[in-house]
Amino acid sequence: MNSTRATDFITPKSRVSRLFRDSVLELAEQYPFARRLVNSGRLSLPCRYDGSPLNGHEAEGLPLELRPGSPAKDAPIGLAGRRAWLLNQLGERFVLLLDGRVDSARAEALRAELAPLLEERADLDLLVVGPAPHALTELPRSRQVEDVENLIGERYGLGAGIAYLIRPDQHVTARWHAVTAAAVGEAMDRALGAYLAPSTVQEAPMPRLELNPNFTDPDAFYAALTELHRERSEAESERINARLILLLANHIGDQQVLEEALAIAGQATTQPSERLESAKDSTGR
Numbered sequence: 001m002n003s004t005r006a007t008d009f010i011t012p013k014s015r016v017s018r019l020f021r022d023s024v025l026e027l028a029e030q031y032p033f034a035r036r037l038v039n040s041g042r043l044s045l046p047c048r049y050d051g052s053p054l055n056g057h058e059a060e061g062l063p064l065e066l067r068p069g070s071p072a073k074d075a076p077i078g079l080a081g082r083r084a085w086l087l088n089q090l091g092e093r094f095v096l097l098l099d100g101r102v103d104s105a106r107a108e109a110l111r112a113e114l115a116p117l118l119e120e121r122a123d124l125d126l127l128v129v130g131p132a133p134h135a136l137t138e139l140p141r142s143r144q145v146e147d148v149e150n151l152i153g154e155r156y157g158l159g160a161g162i163a164y165l166i167r168p169d170q171h172v173t174a175r176w177h178a179v180t181a182a183a184v185g186e187a188m189d190r191a192l193g194a195y196l197a198p199s200t201v202q203e204a205p206m207p208r209l210e211l212n213p214n215f216t217d218p219d220a221f222y223a224a225l226t227e228l229h230r231e232r233s234e235a236e237s238e239r240i241n242a243r244l245i246l247l248l249a250n251h252i253g254d255q256q257v258l259e260e261a262l263a264i265a266g267q268a269t270t271q272p273s274e275r276l277e278s279a280k281d282s283t284g285r
Contacts, residue, residue, distance in 0.1 A: 009039040023242040033250040046071035056174030056187030062157040078146030099158040100132025107133035117181035209260040
């Protein structure tokens with residue numbers, strides 16, 4: 001199925017398919033969401049466990065694609081004077097990825113927090129993004145890596161003291177702007193199922209497409225929509241509509257809601273104006 005989707009993207013089979021493909025490529029030049037839609041061939045994608053009871057603390061303002069339950073992203077690193085890759089340093093154990101580019105005072109405070117934790121939790125390693133003070137790099141089971149191309153910082157939204165806890169399966173389990181030993185310990189226990197109980201495992205409510213009035217100003221929206229298409233050619237309007245669909249679909253995000261909207265939209269058969277003319281003919285008015 002994945003190869004078929006890639007083929008359909010590379011060589012669209014219809015004018016409308018080509019229209020959406022070209023709109024994706026156009027939007028991808030500026031907007032990150034559209035780059036995920038560019039399908040030049042992919043065999044599989046890692047699972048994202050949104051809503052899992054094994055997920056821990058979430059910190060606001062960090063990249064959405066690395067929220068708890070998401071697969072860790074790779075990046076080139078410097079390790080002990082050689083080039084390496086971040087994902088090769090993760091897996092099989094819990095790893096606390098810490099931006100150690102902090103001043104000496106904060107490094108000492110972090111060392112005081114993390115040293116007892118590392119002594120207590122033998123299944124936890126520390127990976128410090130440096131250059132970091134010795135107070136951090138000399139902690140038990142710690143290694144320092146360099147962000148040689150600034151891609152760890154960009155992809156993980158790093159800043160001084162920000163930390164990610166990575167599970168043995170290379171998925172993010174929790175992240176913090178200011179990490180504490182208690183928070184890391186709690187997140188590890190949660191990831192290991194310590195807090196699971198029948199009463200705490202609840203099914204998330206099924207998302208639904210909103211079909212009741214939800215516009216803050218329906219007249220203003222309709223006027224803006226028609227104005228957007230004023231004096232446009234048919235081809236220009238089609239490109240605008242395709243871009244608008246992709247932008248709003250990304251904003252909605254939820255696949256079930258999108259599929260419900262697609263199903264309703266696909267029920268269209270004749271234009272309302274055609275049905276009105278047919279009704280006039282049948283009544284003779």
